[in-house]
Amino acid sequence: MANIVQVLVDAIALGSLYALVALAIGLVFGVMRLVNFAQADYITIGAYALVVPTASVTPPLLLGALPAAVMIGGVLLVVVVLALLTERVAFRPLRNSNPSTLLISSFAVSYFLQNLVMLIHTGRPKSVGIGQSLANAVEIGGVRVPGVQLLTMVVTAGLLVALVLFLKRTPLGVQMRAAAENFQMARLLGMPANRVIALAFAISGLLSGAVSLLLTIQTGTLDLRMGLMPVVYGFFATVIGGMGSLPGAALGGFLVGVASVLLQTYLPADLRPFRDAGVFTLVILILLVRPQGLIVTSAAKERV
Amino acid sequence: MKSNAMPSLASIGRFWLPVLALVVPLVLIVVVTGQFGGLSLQRTVVEMLISIVIVVGLYVFVGNSGIISFGHATFMAIAAYGSAWQTCCEMLKPITMSGLPHFLRDQSIPLLPSAIVSVLLAGAAAFLTGLVIMRLTGLAASIATLAVLFILNVVYSNWDSVTMGSASIVGLPTYVTAWLALGCAVLAIVVAYLYQISAFGLAIRATREDEVAAAASGISLYWSRLIAFTLSGFLVGLGGVLQAHYLGTVSINNFFLGFTFLALAMLIVGGMGSLAGAVVGVVVITAMVDIFRRLEGGISIGGQQWSLPAGTQELIIAAFMLLILVFRKDGIMAGREIALPQQPQREKGLING
Amino acid sequence: MSRPSKRSGSKERLEARGVAVAFGGIRALSGVDLEVRRGEILGLIGPNGAGKTTMVNVLSGFQRPTSGSIRLDGIDVSRLTARKIAQAGIGRSFQAARLFRTMTVEQNLSVAAIGSGQSRRDARERALDILDWMGLAAKADHRCDSLSYGDERRVGIARALALQPSFALLDEPASGMNDAECEALMEVIAELPARFGCGVLLIEHNMKVIMGVCQRIHVLDGGQSLAEGSPQDIRMNPAVRRAYLGEKAADSTLAI
Ligand SMILES: Nc1ncnc2c1ncn2[C@@H]1O[C@H](COP(=O)(O)OP(=O)(O)O)[C@@H](O)[C@H]1O
Ligand SMILES: [Mg+2]
Numbered sequence: 001m002a003n004i005v006q007v008l009v010d011a012i013a014l015g016s017l018y019a020l021v022a023l024a025i026g027l028v029f030g031v032m033r034l035v036n037f038a039q040a041d042y043i044t045i046g047a048y049a050l051v052v053p054t055a056s057v058t059p060p061l062l063l064g065a066l067p068a069a070v071m072i073g074g075v076l077l078v079v080v081v082l083a084l085l086t087e088r089v090a091f092r093p094l095r096n097s098n099p100s101t102l103l104i105s106s107f108a109v110s111y112f113l114q115n116l117v118m119l120i121h122t123g124r125p126k127s128v129g130i131g132q133s134l135a136n137a138v139e140i141g142g143v144r145v146p147g148v149q150l151l152t153m154v155v156t157a158g159l160l161v162a163l164v165l166f167l168k169r170t171p172l173g174v175q176m177r178a179a180a181e182n183f184q185m186a187r188l189l190g191m192p193a194n195r196v197i198a199l200a201f202a203i204s205g206l207l208s209g210a211v212s213l214l215l216t217i218q219t220g221t222l223d224l225r226m227g228l229m230p231v232v233y234g235f236f237a238t239v240i241g242g243m244g245s246l247p248g249a250a251l252g253g254f255l256v257g258v259a260s261v262l263l264q265t266y267l268p269a270d271l272r273p274f275r276d277a278g279v280f281t282l283v284i285l286i287l288l289v290r291p292q293g294l295i296v297t298s299a300a301k302e303r304v
Numbered sequence: 305m306k307s308n309a310m311p312s313l314a315s316i317g318r319f320w321l322p323v324l325a326l327v328v329p330l331v332l333i334v335v336v337t338g339q340f341g342g343l344s345l346q347r348t349v350v351e352m353l354i355s356i357v358i359v360v361g362l363y364v365f366v367g368n369s370g371i372i373s374f375g376h377a378t379f380m381a382i383a384a385y386g387s388a389w390q391t392c393c394e395m396l397k398p399i400t401m402s403g404l405p406h407f408l409r410d411q412s413i414p415l416l417p418s419a420i421v422s423v424l425l426a427g428a429a430a431f432l433t434g435l436v437i438m439r440l441t442g443l444a445a446s447i448a449t450l451a452v453l454f455i456l457n458v459v460y461s462n463w464d465s466v467t468m469g470s471a472s473i474v475g476l477p478t479y480v481t482a483w484l485a486l487g488c489a490v491l492a493i494v495v496a497y498l499y500q501i502s503a504f505g506l507a508i509r510a511t512r513e514d515e516v517a518a519a520a521s522g523i524s525l526y527w528s529r530l531i532a533f534t535l536s537g538f539l540v541g542l543g544g545v546l547q548a549h550y551l552g553t554v555s556i557n558n559f560f561l562g563f564t565f566l567a568l569a570m571l572i573v574g575g576m577g578s579l580a581g582a583v584v585g586v587v588v589i590t591a592m593v594d595i596f597r598r599l600e601g602g603i604s605i606g607g608q609q610w611s612l613p614a615g616t617q618e619l620i621i622a623a624f625m626l627l628i629l630v631f632r633k634d635g636i637m638a639g640r641e642i643a644l645p646q647q648p649q650r651e652k653g654l655i656n657g
Numbered sequence: 658m659s660r661p662s663k664r665s666g667s668k669e670r671l672e673a674r675g676v677a678v679a680f681g682g683i684r685a686l687s688g689v690d691l692e693v694r695r696g697e698i699l700g701l702i703g704p705n706g707a708g709k710t711t712m713v714n715v716l717s718g719f720q721r722p723t724s725g726s727i728r729l730d731g732i733d734v735s736r737l738t739a740r741k742i743a744q745a746g747i748g749r750s751f752q753a754a755r756l757f758r759t760m761t762v763e764q765n766l767s768v769a770a771i772g773s774g775q776s777r778r779d780a781r782e783r784a785l786d787i788l789d790w791m792g793l794a795a796k797a798d799h800r801c802d803s804l805s806y807g808d809e810r811r812v813g814i815a816r817a818l819a820l821q822p823s824f825a826l827l828d829e830p831a832s833g834m835n836d837a838e839c840e841a842l843m844e845v846i847a848e849l850p851a852r853f854g855c856g857v858l859l860i861e862h863n864m865k866v867i868m869g870v871c872q873r874i875h876v877l878d879g880g881q882s883l884a885e886g887s888p889q890d891i892r893m894n895p896a897v898r899r900a901y902l903g904e905k906a907a908d909s910t911l912a913i
Contacts, residue, residue, distance in 0.1 A: 035443055093630045099443050100372050104572055105629045107374075111565045112622035119615040228561075232454060239447045273462035280451040280458075284436060287448060291440050304516055304710075304719045304751070503777040506760075510768040513757035520717060520751075522743035522772025522820055577759060639759055 005143045007265050013149045015257030016156035019250040021211055021234035022241065023163060024204035026249030029238060030180025031193075031200040033099045037106040038086055039234065041113035042205055043227030046079040046212030051128055051222065053120045064130045071130070076209035083205030084198060086113075095193070114224060123224055131217035148218050159210060160250065163203070167246065172199060180244050181297050229276070233257070236283040242293025251294060256283065318644065323497050325642035326583045327490050330356070334486050346482065352590040353485035354546045356583055359570045360492040361539025363582035365532045366571060368500060370512035371442065374564050375433070375449030378456040379537040380544030381559035383426035385460065385467060387545045388554045390418035393475035400473075403465025415479060419549075423541040430537020431530070438529040441515065453564065460556045472555035480550035488546055492539050496579050499535060508532050566593075569625045575635020580642050585635065589621065596620055668731040669695040671716060671747065671824045671856060676725035678711050678880075685711040686880045688725070693824055696850045698857040700871035700888075702864070704900065707877040709860045710752055713826045716858070717749040718742035729824075743772060748822030748855075752829050754813035756801040762788065762812050763797040769819035780819075787815050790852070791845060807838045814842075818853060825849060826858045831866065839863065843870050868892065876900070 021039070028036050050064035050071070063074040090109045094102055134147035167173040175196055179186040187193070208227075215226055234249075237256050241248025259282055263275045286294075311319075330353070337349045362376050389397075389404055390413040398409050413421075437448040460467045467473075499505045508528040510518040515525060548554045566589070574585020602611035628635060671693045678686040686708045693699045701709050714720035716727060718739035726735040734742055743749075748769070757765050766784035767777070775783065788794045791811060796804065801812065814830050827846065831839040847870045849857050861867045867874065868888040876883040876891060878900040884891060891897055 035447065090626055090630075094633075097629075097633060100370060100446065101629060101633060103443065103446060104372055104568060105626060107565060107568065108622045108625045108629070111562075112619055112626070115615050115618035115622065119613060119619070232450065235447050236451060239444050243443060274458060277455045277458040280455045283451055284448055287440055287444060288436055291444065293444075304714050501777075503771045503775075503780065506764055506768055506777070506780075507771055509760060509764075510757045513759060514755050516719070516739075517751065517755040517757065517816075518768065518772075519739040520719070520743055520749050521769035521816065522740055522774075523768060524740050 005141075007261060009143065009145055009149060009153075010265075011258040011261040012254075013152045013156075013257075014261050015254035016160065017152055017211065017214065017253075018230065018233045018237055018257040019253030020156050020159060020207050021230045022237035022249040022253035023160075023246060024207040024211075025231070025234045026180070026238045026241070026244075026246050027176065027200045028204050030183070030244055030246065031176060031191075031197045032091070032095060032102070033183060034091060034102040034106060035099070035235060035238075036091075036204070037103070037110035037231070038113060039204065039208060040225075040227035040231035041110050041117070042079050042083055042208035043212045043215065043230060044117060044222075044224060045082055045113065046075050046209045047128075047216045047222050047226060048117055048121055049075055049078040049212075050130060050216060051121075051126065055122045057124050057126050059121075059126055059128070061128070061130070064128060072213060075213055076206055079209035079212060080202050080205035083201045083208070087198060087201040092197075095197075118224055121222075121224075126222040127220055128216060128222055129220060132220075134217055148214075151217070152214050155210060155214060159207060163207075166203075172196065176200060177246065180246055183244070184303075233260070233279075236280065240283055240286045240290075240293055242295035242297060244297040245293065245295040248293055248295035248297075322580065322641040322643055323493055326493055326580060330486060330489060330583075334482050338482060348590065348594045350480065350482050350485045350550060352586060353482070353489045354480070354543055354550060355567070355570065355586045355590060356489040357485075357492045357546060358540050358543030359567055359582050359586045360489075360496050360579065361536050361541075361543055362567055362571055363536075363576060363579060364496050364499060364539060365529075365536035366568075367576040367578070367582060368505060368508045368512060368532050369529050370576075371529070372446045372568070373449040373533075373536075374446065374561075374568075375452040376536065376540045376567070377559040377564050378433070378452050379426040379430050380540045380547070381456060381460060381554075381556060382429045383422040383541035383544035384548035384554045384559070385473075386422035386425045387418055387548050388473045388476055389466075390421065391415060391477055391549075392473055392554075396475070400468055401466055403463070415477060415549075419545050422545050423538055426541020426544060427534055427538035430541075431534040434530045434533035434537075438526050438533060441525070453560070457556060457560050467556065470556055472553045474553045476548055476552045476554065478549055478552040480546050485546060485550070488542055492542065493579065493583065495535070495539065496582075499532075500579065504528060504531050566621070569621055571635075573625055573628050573635055575637040575639055577634055577639025578637050578641050581635050581637035581639065584637055588636065592621060592624065593617055669823075669856075670728075670730065671858075672728045673712065673716060674726050674728065676712070676715055676722045676727070678708070678715060678720060679723045684880050686715070686722070686877075689877065689880070689882050691875055691882070691885075693856040693858050695823060695854065695856045697872045698846065698850060698859055698870055700867040700874040701858055701860045701877065702862070702867060702874060702891075703877035703883070706879075708880040709877055710828055711880075712877070713749060713828050713858070713860065716824075716826055717747055740772075743769075743820060743822075744774070746820075746823035747826065748817035748820040748824070749826040750813045750817045750828055750830055752832065754809045756804075756809060756812055756816070758802040759800060761798050761800055762793060762804070762815075765801060765812055765816050766819040769816050770821070773820045783821070784819055787818050791815050807834055810834065811842065811845075814845075818849070821853065822855050824856045824858065825853070828860050829862065830859070831861060831863065839866060846870055 025036060025039055028034055050061060051059040052062045063071050066074060086109055090105060094105050134151055137144040137146050138150055167177050175191055179191055179196060211230060233256050234253065237252030238249045240255065241252030256279055259279050260275060263278045264272060267275060333349060337345050358380065366373050389408045394412045397404065401409065433452055437445055440448050461470045507523045510521060510523055511525050511528055518525065570585040570589045571582055573589055575581030596612065596617035599612045600614050600616060602609055604610065673689055673691040676686055676689045689712065701712065703709055711720060715722050718737055722735065726733055729745055734745060757768065763781060763784045766787060767780040770780035770783045785797060788797050793811060793815065796808060804812065810830060814827060817825050831842050834842065843866050846857065846859060849855060859871060871888060873886065874888055874891045875885045876897050883900055884894045884897050
């Protein structure tokens, strides 16, 4: 029994993490039809900002050395600035391009950033110890929940709620939702593109920064590709959720996260390494049944 | 000019011009570097020719359909591993790849049949994948191809008894020469050209320009894309076999995002809208990579040893690709083939892609 | 490719029966009956937003009706995809030409001919024939992104014809053309039934034009059929004049 609860906790923790990433992707997609590969590098670079840029595999801490609140603020700031910078430099000039061009340009931005990090930090994984006190498990109702997981759940739940409130209650949030639901229409109605798009990037940076911290605390290591898997999961989540649908993105994130944990738990041991392949196959199968995703928005349909 | 009589030499020339304009310079490059080039330049040329096979293969789908594919490295890998299983290291195979079926594990298969089988394998894999994901349109299809790439990577990286996991398989016979690579590049170019001017090619280009109008013209998005995807799978498979038997090693890490990026960069920089774009892109990016690799390796200027930090090359390629996207978004060739300018009394030739 | 082969005289028609389309709350069409016969030109008129384009979308398979059905030569084609409907012989043009921009004019037409099952060679021949006939032969090898606006629109129509349709649905083919261009185009359209043996559904705003070229006219307003009849009938119909010309003009005669 406790075992099932344990699995459930795992599934929710991972699902909500992926939901967060998927929302970051979905927000930007909503306002400019960009599926942003560089999201992976926002996460990676946020994490690397914790340490001093050196070639060492056990680097001294930079932001990571600061008090928790300042460290968190610092990482978030770095990632938000990075997201805005990429928007300004790379994506704004391409704003009126078709989605395929945008996709490929974000692939280039991502490749650039990844190699920049490699140039500065080398490609070897680094260990970094922050938030070690969170490693202790907390016992809740007979289930031992690792502190990190508890933190993940609390943080993602908090961010999800904050995001929903923002999208529903503030004028800018409403505009952003309107844009996601019907891009063409929002443009025609004079959505203040620069502001809304910049804001979407800023928020996606904020969410990515949070993911940076959570991942680093979870694994204690920095890796060039640490942002890749979450973002790829996030891509698949937004697609099966229905491109352009924010609730869809969150739902998709939960689904892939839960599927991943379930496969990890219930696959026979020698098949476990193939877990991701299983999840991705599942993604393709879902798309076969629902090519437009689970929640179809008008954005997905072209008006003839 | 609707006569079916003997086409004139001029019209044949006009027909093949877009191909000749690409092939002749390649032949010249091979001849000249073969005569006068150093070993490292010759290596670069062979790598370039193999890249042409791959990028032209990629172009057959991406260029004609307008759908970005991140999944083509998958079919290369399938062909490369397929060929490795058939031809590699007979003595070691039973130990290092114990999971292979008997007919592969305990013997080697002659080179030509094994190459053909491997290419067929890649094409079949592309066909089967396409059956599923060509139902999707636009971005969803692109992301599904990404899923395919990841699925293959996860499977081949962990299927230790057959693929040696993430380790390299070494000891493949290295039979690829500049002339063989050239022959394959020419083959790929000719196939891509004939395809794009065929009825199928026209149909898929129409879907690229306007899916709705294509459907209203009776074109099946699904079938036309599936055909392109499959053909393109065959061609990149050929590229995979060539690469495997040029390097003599196969490693799953070489068929992942880094490689995918480079191949797409070549296609985008040259311009994914035309065959000429695909080839020009390969030449330009290969040249850039080569130059910066040399600079990273260090050169001496006036007795001073001087070098760029390792990794500069990747940054520059990525930045260059972004600049192209921003300032010349249809690439160097801007979607055009190399053809004679339109003449007023033009014979209504079959030219144009 | 597979065209319904049996065509007894009474069945040679494209019919919409009780077609309704709702977009969320908007009722673009409600219970419209409409029929185009082979060999005739049916005019479809109505104020902006009346549902004309929606009707064409329904007839060509791009919009599934909320209720009602489409019959081609007596056979229900409501559930076919747009591509299948095109292959069954319903060609259409678009309000915005929607050409394949980087392809040549000839290739644009050839695509439709290929879509109807022809080989590349035959497709080219058919394309050149049509272009010749429409006076566009000189533009055959021009890329469509280099065409003038008027030519763009004409190529859009030519492409619908290259499908060799038994019914051609033309959505405001003359919009944005000047009077002379418009007149020339109407001459072409008037000849379509004789030359291609097809029926034509013509959406057009210019009353003078439509009165001149159509045998029958169907009037839509607010998604409902307002009237149907000969140009004469329609001209005299008070309801039409109210809807079309606004209340003020209702009792003045239509200037034609
Ligand atoms: N895809 C769509 N989504 C929502 N509303 C639509 C759509 N297509 C048409 N409409 C609405 O349906 C009504 C009829 O439109 P349309 O058929 O284009 O009119 P017409 O061609 O006669 O000007 C209009 O109110 C229009 O706004
Ligand atoms: Mg209309």
